[in-house]
Amino acid sequence: MLTKKKGILTGLLVVMMLFVAGCGSKESASGDSKKSLYFIPIVDTGAYWNPMKKGAEDAAKELGYTLITKTSPSAEPSKKEKHIGFIKEATAKDVAGIAVAPIEKKAFKDSIKTAVDKGIPVITFDADLENEADRTAYVGTDNVSAGKELGKQAAEEMKAKGITGGSIAIVCVDVAQPTMIDREKGLKEGFEEVYGKDAANFKFLATIQDNDQPSESKKQLEGYISANKDLVTVFSLGSEGPDVGVMSALESQGKAGEILHYGFDYTDTWLKGIDDGRITAIVDQDAYQIGYQVIENLAKAVEGEKIDTTIPIDVKYVKAADLEAYGKEKSKIKTDTIESTEESK
Template sequence: MKKITKVVLVAMLFTLVALTGCSKGGDSAGGDKKKTLYFIPIVDTGAYWNPMKKGAEDAAKELGYTLVTKTSPSAEPSKKEKHIGFIKEATAKGVAGIAIAPIEKKAFVDPIKAAMDKKVPVITFDADLENKSDRTAYVGTDNVSAGKELGVQAAKEMKEKGITKGSIAIVCVDVAQPTMIDREKGLKEGFEEVYGSEAKNFKFLATIQDNDQPSESKKQLEGYISANKDLVTVFSLGSEGPDVGVMSAIESQGKSGKILHYGFDYTDTWLKGVSDGRITAIVDQDAYQIGYQVIENLVKAIKGETLEPTIPIDVKYVKAADLEAYGKEKSKIKTSETDK
């Protein structure tokens, strides 16, 4: 009888432990889906994406939600399909909310709308869809405006230097990525706004795509420099691949300080090109704040609050001479926010 009692007690104990284990770990352990959020950035490493992920994690923790980050490497062949699959996975699991950086404007519409039809709010960030009604809200930079700011400031500086004609190169990770499309659009608008009728004296070369591989952007830009002796300015529109590739090409072709280079987003990598003029200036987004605001607003939507269709995060224009001090200040801010 005592043996039977012990067996029953042991069985009950194992059952209790199993049940307790299932309640931990949120989504991955089969916990409360209504307290689980899916966060789907394009990648989650690098000077831009890493602090954004940190901001999202901090907000989720403070608000009592479990954050599940889903992404894939930059060079993933089926990246778009995988990220669409993450949205479908989250919808099928009935999570509380989804945050997604769409890789394309159109391909992500149907899975996002399917999630919203299931009463799962979806916030886009970093890049947006064409129609505001196809998502709950967008949090982040207005990439057309950010590109325009870069174009305006670069054109003003070029005019001050007496540059009245020449070829211009643009380098990005993926020419089909909404972020890059919008930045290039704004960049050209801002450039033409400043130069006016003189803008026709400049030639924008075909945009270089490197899939975040610096060796690729380096090789292609070296070819442009060799073939276009009048190349005066290069714009790199974001991510470490173009940043490194452009600076490497400018150095290898002996054009440091001769070809102007304007970038997007702060990274310590820029500091390597300040002294010899391989970077001229950048526009920078507050990546940590984007991540934080994405989750904070997603939770508001989950609780039934009505959000503004677009929740903007401003950019800052920073000249090369100010990059070191700016980077130190960003580091202090990020540290203080992380320690909250």
């Protein structure tokens, strides 16, 4: 009988311990969610996205938050739906905050607004929604202004070279992506502002989309070069696919240094095209700083601090001759920033 009672008591103790442990794990999970931030870039690899992710990771670590990065490959067939799903997942988990680069302005509105209405701050970056009231803040470049700067600078240089007309090609990752739409809009505005009525002497060809696949942009641009003997300038609006594809097409068609090429964002890839003229100039965003500022401001919003609804990051215009020195300086600044962050801990 005594043994039987001891067995019952032992069983009750085990049940009570499991119950307490279960309660404890729920509280822990809840606590963890309130120190977790979802970071949803379009991709997290490449010369633009990789340093941005690094900046976000450094800021989260410094501020005591857990960063959960969610993304998908460039060629993911259901990419838009998948990323909207990441927002819904974060909202369901009641995380502290969400940072997302919207692939489309309208499609992402409802899921972002649902999170905001639930009290979860949402910062958009790289691209923004149509209505700023639907998110907490935007961090990044004004892509229309950045495109306009590139268009104006290119047009000034083309005029200086005596170029008075011809065809122009634009290459991007995705024609429906908000950043690409805004950059193209600004690019054409800046170009027309410089050339005035003479802008009518130029023809912008249908924009090439390569889904970040260099072989695709190379093939399409080679076709444009063959079909348009008056092609004078190519603009690549960001990401490694168009950068590599355009330079490869210019090389294969023997047009390096003859057809001007203006790019978007710094990458070491440009260094391969300086000597033979496969890159003319670029506008560059500080990707590391975008990532850092996104998380720094998201943390402020989480903690109840009022933040600006738009936190702009400026761009710089860099000519091909200055790219190597510029790249070294960017690398040094990023390294110094990381080291400074580590020393302050």
